Amino acid sequence: EVQLVESGGGMVQPGGSLRLSCAVSGFTFSRYSMSWVRQAPGKGPEWVSFISAGRETFYADNVKGRFTISRDNAKNTLFLQMNSLKPEDTALYYCAKFGSASSYDYWGQGTQVTVSS
Numbered sequence: 173e174v175q176l177v178e179s180g181g182g183m184v185q186p187g188g189s190l191r192l193s194c195a196v197s198g199f200t201f202s203r204y205s206m207s208w209v210r211q212a213p214g215k216g217p218e219w220v221s222f223i224s225a226g227r228e229t230f231y232a233d234n235v236k237g238r239f240t241i242s243r244d245n246a247k248n249t250l251f252l253q254m255n256s257l258k259p260e261d262t263a264l265y266y267c268a269k270f271g272s273a274s275s276y277d278y279w280g281q282g283t284q285v286t287v288s289s
Contacts, residue, residue, distance in 0.1 A: 173197075173198045174196075174197070174198035174199050174269070174278045175196065175197045175198055176194055176195075176196050176267050176268070176269065176278055176279060176280035177194065177195045177196075177280055177281070178192060178193065178194050178265065178266065178267055178280040178281065178282060178283035179192070179193050179194075179195070179283055180192040180193045180283060181265060181283030181284045181285045181286075182284075182285070182286070183286040183287075183288065184257055184285075184286070184287055185287070185288070185289050186257060186258060186259060186287055186288075186289055187256060187257065188257050188287070189253070189254060189255045189256075189257065190254045190257065190285060191251060191252070191253050191254070192208070192251065192252040192254065192265055192267075192283060192285075193249055193250070193251055194206070194208075194249065194250040194251075194252075194267030194280055195247075195248065195249050196248050196249070196250065196267075196269070197248060199269070199278075201243075201245055201248040202225065202245040203225055204225055204269055204270060204271070205222060205223060205224045205225055205270040206222070206223055206241075206243065206250045206267060206268065206269060206270060207219060207220070207221060207222045207223075207267070207268045207270060207276065208220040208221045208241060208250075208252045208265060208266070208267055208268075209265075209266045209267075209268055209276075209279075210261075210263035210264065210265045210266065210285075211263055211264050211266070211282075212260075212262060212263040212264075213262075213263075215263075217266075218232070218263070219232060220232050220235055220239065220252070220265070221235065221239055221241040221252065222241070222270075223241045223242070223243055223250070227243065229241050234260075235254075235261075238254065238255050238256045238257075239252060239253065239254050239255070240252070240253040240255075241253075250267050252265070254285070257285075257287045258287060259287050259288060260287075261285060261287050262285060262286050262287050262288070263284075263285060264282040264283070264284050264285075265282060265283050265284075265285055266279050266280050266281075266282045267279070267280045268280070
């Protein structure tokens with residue numbers, strides 16, 4: 173059974189940092205690309221970042237330079253380091269597995285990030 177479990181969310185002041193983790197099981201993590209996607213209250217899903225199996229990374233323009241995606245294949249864990257957080261980064265953050273059909277086939281349950289003074 174494929175499982176993706178996010179953690180690390182919380183409440184932080186503007187300018188602060190958080191590190192999200194996504195622990196995966198049920199598939200060979202090292203072979204698949206992964207993404208972080210977020211959804212703010214009342215808005216649709218927004219793609220945040222992508223890391224390929226070969227560790228090539230991509231970012232949405234509004235997080236580039238502030239967020240860093242990484243992976244530890246030995247620990248089957250995906251990370252998102254978020255620095256210089258802004259109130260507009262407030263959202264439920266999901267990790268997602270990019271499947272062999274070139275679409276996201278599995279999602280975690282999400283972890284809440286709230287940026288507020």
